[in-house]
Amino acid sequence: MTIRKGQAPPMLARDAFHARFMQDFVDPAFQAEAPALSRLEEIAWQAYQAGRKAPRTAKAGPGFADPDYQLSVEWRATRDRLAAAQARWSQPQTPSRVLLVAGGSRNDGSCPGEMSKTFRLAQIARETVAAQGIEADLLDLSELTSGYSHHIHPCKGCLSTAMPLCHWPCSCYPNHALRQTGDWMAEIYERWVSAHGVLLVTPVYWYQAASPMKLMIDRLVCADGGNPDPTSTHGKRPEEAKALEMAGWDYPKHLAGRAYGVVVHGDVAGIDSVRRALTDWLDWMGLIDAGFQARLDRYIGYYEPYATSHEALDRDSGVQEEVRNVARALVHAVGELRAGRLQRPDRALVPPRSK
Numbered sequence: 001m002t003i004r005k006g007q008a009p010p011m012l013a014r015d016a017f018h019a020r021f022m023q024d025f026v027d028p029a030f031q032a033e034a035p036a037l038s039r040l041e042e043i044a045w046q047a048y049q050a051g052r053k054a055p056r057t058a059k060a061g062p063g064f065a066d067p068d069y070q071l072s073v074e075w076r077a078t079r080d081r082l083a084a085a086q087a088r089w090s091q092p093q094t095p096s097r098v099l100l101v102a103g104g105s106r107n108d109g110s111c112p113g114e115m116s117k118t119f120r121l122a123q124i125a126r127e128t129v130a131a132q133g134i135e136a137d138l139l140d141l142s143e144l145t146s147g148y149s150h151h152i153h154p155c156k157g158c159l160s161t162a163m164p165l166c167h168w169p170c171s172c173y174p175n176h177a178l179r180q181t182g183d184w185m186a187e188i189y190e191r192w193v194s195a196h197g198v199l200l201v202t203p204v205y206w207y208q209a210a211s212p213m214k215l216m217i218d219r220l221v222c223a224d225g226g227n228p229d230p231t232s233t234h235g236k237r238p239e240e241a242k243a244l245e246m247a248g249w250d251y252p253k254h255l256a257g258r259a260y261g262v263v264v265h266g267d268v269a270g271i272d273s274v275r276r277a278l279t280d281w282l283d284w285m286g287l288i289d290a291g292f293q294a295r296l297d298r299y300i301g302y303y304e305p306y307a308t309s310h311e312a313l314d315r316d317s318g319v320q321e322e323v324r325n326v327a328r329a330l331v332h333a334v335g336e337l338r339a340g341r342l343q344r345p346d347r348a349l350v351p352p353r354s355k
Helices: 014-025 028-050 073-090 117-131 185-194 211-223 238-247 271-284 306-315 317-338
Strands: 057-059 070-072 097-102 135-140 197-205 259-266 295-299
Touching: 014 028, 057 073, 070 073, 073 185, 097 117, 097 185, 097 317, 117 135, 117 197, 117 259, 117 306, 117 317, 135 185, 185 211, 197 211, 197 271, 197 317, 259 271, 259 317, 271 295, 295 317, 306 317
Parallel strands: 097 135, 097 197, 197 259, 259 295
Antiparallel strands: 057 070
16 A cells, blocks of 8 residues: 655745744734744744654553554543543443534624624523423534634544544544644544434535534544544554554444434525534434434525624524424433433444445
C-alpha cells in the first residue's frame, strides 16, 4: 500500500505566520502590550515549526497496545470521561437522559439579534421530556456563533486513510502547534455518550442541515468504527493504521443502542431530504428510531416573509403539538429500550461488508 503524498501546502514563512498570529490583536488596546505579544509570537512560531500538536503527554500505561507511548493528557482526560459516562449509561439505576440538539446557527446573542425557531422547538421538546420525568439536556449549537473562542473544528477525514487512524474520541484536536484549540467536541462527545435518547432539531439551510449541526455530525464519525487506542497507530501513522484495517477491523459502533427522534423545519424546500439524511445517518450509527411520529419534517410560514416567521410558529399549534409527540415517542422508546423490550430487529444479522 502506497501512502499518497503531495497535497499539503508548504509551511508558512515567518512573515506570513506573523500576519496570521496578529489577526487576533487588531484592537488598538493591544498595542500597549506589543513587546509581550512579540515574545508570545516567538513561542508560537517555535511550536509551529516543531509541530508541537500535544505539548503535554504522559505514558499510556496498562490497557493500551503500547503502554510506553506518550499520549496527550488532554485526549486521555476526554477518553476517561467517556468511559465513565458509558459505564453510568449502562447501569439500570442511572436516570434516563435525553439529549436535545438545537442545530440552528441563529440566536439573539449574535448578529441576527433574535432567537431561532429551532431553539423554540427544542425548548418545547425539552419541556415535554422533562414533564415525563426524564433528564433533558439541551445542547444549543448556536453557541458557536456567539461564544468566545468556541469551536467545532472540521473533521480531517482520517478514516479515509484507514479506519483505525480515526480515534475515539477524536485525537485531531486540540492541535496546539496550529492553534486549533477551544474544541467543543470534547464536551459534546460526553453528552452523546451519557444520553439514552437523542433528539435532533434543525432548520434547512440551502437543502442541508445548518452548518453547526453538520460540523458536529462529521466529528461524530469516530463514534462509528473509531479506534479507541491511539497507541496502536502510534498517533497518526498511516502505514500502521492501514495494516490494522487490512488485518481485519470490526468497526465498533460506540453510540449504538440509543433511541432517536428528528425534527426538521423549513420555509420553502428541502425538509424531506434533510430528514432522510439525518435518519439514515442515525440508523447507520446503530441508534434506534422511536417510530413514525418521532421523524418529523414541516414547513413553518411556507413562502411567507422571514420577518414574520416567529408569528407563523405562534399560529401553528399543530406543528408545536407534533414536536411534543416527537418528544413523547422518544421518551417511550427510551423506556422500552431500558426495559429490554425494544431492540433493532436486524441486530443479529452480520453484514457481509462491514464499514
